[in-house]
Amino acid sequence: MLTKKILRIIKPDPLKLVLFFICLLLPSWALAYQVVSKTVSEETVTRGAVLQTVRMTTNEGPLNVYILKADLSDPYLKVDTIVGADGTLAKNQTVTAMAGRAGAVAAVNGDFFQMKESGRPIGLLYQGGRLIESPALRSDMYGFAVTKDKLPILEVFQFSGQVTAGNGKSFPLSGINKPGYLVMSDASSDVDSLLLYNSLWGPVSRGRLAGLTGVVEAVVKNGVVQQVLTDQPGVPIPPDGYVLRGHGQAARFILENLPAGSKVSYTYSVMPQGDKLFAAVGGQALLVEEGRLPAYFTQNIAGKHARTAAGVSKDGKTLYLVAVEKQSASDGTVVSRGMTQEELAEFLISIGVWRAVNLDGGGSTTLAARHLGDFNVSLINRPQGKSQRSVPNAIGIFSTAPPGKLKGLAISGPSVLIAGTKGEFTAKGYDQYYNPVRIEPEKVSWSAAPAAGKFEGSVFLPERGGTVTVQAALGSATGAAAVRVIGPEMLAGLVVSPSSISVEPGQSVELSVQVKTKEGETFALKSEDVRWAVDGTAGVIANGKFTAAAGPASGKIEVSFQGLSASVPVSVRLPSVELQAEPGKDSEAVLDGRVRVRFPAGSANYPVKIQLSNAGIPVDLPEGFVPVEAITVTPEEGQKAVLNAPWRLSWNYSTAAVNARPAVLLWDPVQNKWREQPAKVEGEGQARIISAAVWGFGKLVLVDDRRPPAVFKDTEGHWAASAISNLAGRGVINGFPDGTFGPAQTVTRAQFVAMLAAALQWATPESMPAFKDAVPAWAMPAVAAAVARGVISGYPDGTFAPDARITRSEMAVMICRALALEGAGGSLQYRDSAAIPDFARDAVARASAAGLLQGSEGYFRPWDGATRAEAAVVISRVLALWLERGS
Structure with a gap:
């Protein structure tokens, strides 16, 4: 799709060409991802067409690419374009819906289109040998086409035309069924141009356009002008006619030469080989030229995206339709990284493409194909968006083979089974052209070799580990599929979800069980595969669903499988x-x-x-x-x-x-x-x-x-290490970014209040205190909570002094108020009792009596500061006493 009128143009200049050829001298891995591992699988779609799935692990994440290879020389293979939801450009449709409607066996999205304006494509469009839309008047947009004799063409297609009035006057025709776009001069394609719209455009003409006046439309039926309209809404397009639309000089030509009732005719040509084209879609840049990168890309959409390309082999007999996937899981994990335009070109060269063109990508990239034995196509890639995008056209692969006789059976079912579980398989028939044949499933006979289990109808019950070949037969038609069976000896344990149950009486809970292997793989088990039992009176279990008892109870659910067991504690509680x-x-x-x-x-x-x-x-x-x-x-x-x-x-x-x-x-x-x-x-x-x-x-x-204990570089063996680690684990205190705690650093008034508030978990009040000096933002919630609880009040001059060193006297007052310590603490027995200030004497006595603050060698040191280690120990004592008192 196009989010603007036309893609950004990259015009060649000498400097860019020099840089490009310098890059060619570098090894290819220097320009792209590095492949760590790669797997390629292949399945037949129909005679002459195979689908390859390439899964790579790269140094930049997973990368998935899907390749549809079609043999253009096969007489039963046809390539044709699929258009819109009803064969016109009026309404877009998803690729899978298009393919299903048209009966294609495979399809890939085609041209870039004006997503926000009309949904119509930009480039040329042929279907079944009929021109649907003419090429854009640009020299930088390549297209892909197949002639009536299946010759592929990847070129810049050109258009010329002429409208002739009954009076002999003529005017150049700029296009057929074109939406607005930018021509090479960056001017709008609608300005000073004459355009033709027939019923393949849709039921109604384009009419007047925003920002453009003087638009004239002439309605033509059976070669005769029916009416001429100026700046009017779109009008119905006659099924046996068309609408000529002109602006500027073209509008004057219509007004002066095409009055109602006059005759008019037109001619046009598309080059190259327009008269021989059978199917065609527009594209963007040429990606590969003669098996190499081109000198430059005429256009380049930068970045890693989902991408679509069409390419051909050197002999022109093999068509490659390629879809690159870009997708992430719901948890953000990359499923496929996508590709840059340069990476896509390199990849195409690596698989043997001789010439290739870039088609629409991003959310438009879609590849659909019919699996062997299926009557309908399936979506193969995961679209870059949440769902398939509706697009205007697609390149379809069709089988023209006649109905054949049953030749073989395509088997589908699990590729991995756990011994002791059941695997259901299905068989679908196909003929000698690899097209589907309806069969009666109940008549298919099933077996496994070696006999490591048994079949009950189409359900296989493996008994032991190993690789088993599942076989199906219906008359002379057979099919086989390899199945890996994991035996009990390879199982490591069971995982039950939820791991514990707490419900109200009568409630039900769905349970799921997974089994883990010794290699780290995880597989889901069905409820019927395991044994269930409820130990206790908590409730009952049926079909993997637990239903709680009618009243409060407890117990556990026991789950067992192949010698493994797991239990789920259950509690039934009042709401x-x-x-x-x-x-x-x-x-x-x-x-x-x-x-x-x-x-x-x-x-x-x-x-x-x-x-x-x-x-x-x-x-x-x-x-x-x-x-x-x-x-x-x-x-x-x-x-x-x-x-x-x-x-x-x-x-x-x-x-x-x-x-x-x-x-x-x-x-x-x-x-x-x-x-x-x-x-x-x-x-x-x-x-x-x-x-x-x-x-x-x-x-x-x-x-x-379950976090590891808090450990700091500078507290190992410290006398306060235990208190520091405990408080750090609780989130009460923190260390520094370099991994240290700084136990000897002094504590400020703001820091101590923050520790106290964090330890006692004071809630932040709605209003903040107004001190004359600024309190740091990180400390304001704690200071506000301390003020609200009467723990601090500030100094008489209205300041708090948050950055001032806190004294042991101030600590005593804050602690005493925070814990509401009651009663007198008795007489002060410290040698320096006289030095204790009056405002703190009672608080020091109470805190000392409670064992929260202690002196050293008989001294209290009331005016000394406190280190971070000392503060941690004091906070630990405060917390312990607070919890012990239960108040």
Whole structure:
């Protein structure tokens, strides 16, 4: 297709030619991809036509190319163009639909076309010896044609014509059934030109055009002008006539010489060999010339794309229709990388093409072919877009052979089977011309050699591993296909999906099973291939579908196949429970006996109904976190809860599900990320409980943190290494890009507040504090949360001094307020107690009594700063005490 009026032209100049010939001196691999491995398969389409599939592994990814080779000398093979959805240019159609409608055995998309304007092609178009559309008036667009005696022609086709009025006056005819395009002067083909449109264009003429005035159309029927219109909408084209369309001088010719009732005639010629052309489509650049790259491409569409080309052998007897695939899987994995125009030319030369022309590519590239024994064509390549694109024309391959007698059977079915499974095969008949013959499938007899299994009708049941030849016979007609059977000795394990089930009573879940081989291959098993059993009262299973029991229950599904087994833990849980959080008393609720939610007295500032529900496992967790279960804890719809203190979550789990580090994550919609909640683990054996303190509502996930422990280059053997690694794993503190932590570096006021907020997971408030000095953006959420909780207030002059070194006295005050440490801490026993400032004396006493801050050699050092290592240890103690107190 064309997104603009015409493709970009590359005109030769001396410098480009010099560079091109320098490139010719380089080895071909320097200009393209490198092939690591390649496989080529071939199947017969009909007598004289074969389809080759080339799959390559290159240094730039996979690359797939499909080649349709047609023997032009075969008397039963015909090449013809297929046009549109109904044989006209009015409506485009997919290549497979075109081929099916026309009865072609294979087809490939043809010419470039004006996708956004009219959908009509740019170049010439012949079908069955009849001109559908004349060539473009350009010297840089090659076309492909086949003459009536099957001679292929790949040239720049030329057009000339003349319209003669009844009074003898004449005017040059610029084209037949042409859409607008750019001629070589870059002018519009519609300006100052006379064009003819017949019923092959479609039911209605082009009429007036946007941005072009003075367009005159003369409707002609049986050689007589019926009416003349100026700047009018399109009119019906007579089936036994045509419409002449003119602009500028051509419009004046019509107005002055073709009045209604006058006679008119026209003549035209197409070169070369226009009178002998049978089928033709337009194209773009010549890709191969006499088995070599041309001196330059007249046009070049840069980049790696899906591409289509038509080429011929040196003797002119073999036609090559080639489709290059470009496609990616849904996960972005490259299925086929596509080719540049230069790479396509090199590939064509490598397979023996003597002369070739580039056809439309990209999303238009489509190759359809009939598999042996099939009555209809199939799509062979995967289009570059999501689906097949409708195109204006295609090059079709047709079989003209008469109906023949049954000669052979084409077998289709699985090429790989697992011993203990079933493989269903089908047989289709074909005659001596390799065209399909209808057969009665029930009369086909099936066998396998060697006898490594048995057939039940057309279903094969392999019993042991090895290579088996599946054979079909119907009278004297036979067919065979090789099948690889994987025996039990080559199987490694089963994979069941989902790997665990958590559902509400009565719900159903579809299960799928895959078997892995020792070579790393994976194959899907059908539900009837495996044995199913439910251990426990969780529910029942039938045809691979699990249906949960009517009430809460637990158990596991056992799956077995060929000596392998796997199990899926099942939990049937109530959908949700509710609790009423009251400001003056404790409130709690338990979901399925495994999740307990408690709102301590005072945590909610007014009564609110809270709903605790099971939830689906999220798929957007950070890398390394494996989800186990998920719940939601939210206020009832329409209510808003404001927390004065965190609520408490206790989550029962088994070490069979969590074998690394358990953690609880909460989704933070403000910061748009998952935040780990402060938590501790209790219990022995397989039964464990993780208890978390949560500031917020929403979805929470119990995860198994399988990330490697946080290790820094400069903390190995350090006295604070354990605390640093633990907090780094929780995301409370971070190292530096060079892999160090900097344990001896001092901590600022902003940094310490950020550590404290991250450890206790304070939610970010809606409003930000207004200090006179600027707080860094990275610290502002933590500072705002600390201000909202009364942990910090700033200095009397209205500043916060975020970059100032924090003193141990200030740390004590912040910690005391954050934990709401109560009661007097007793008398200060430090040697430097007198140096402790008044604002911090009570806080130092309380923090010291709680074991959060300790002196050294009897000194507290109130005005000293804290290192990053010291801060990490203090934060660890704060977190442990906070969780231990359960408040």
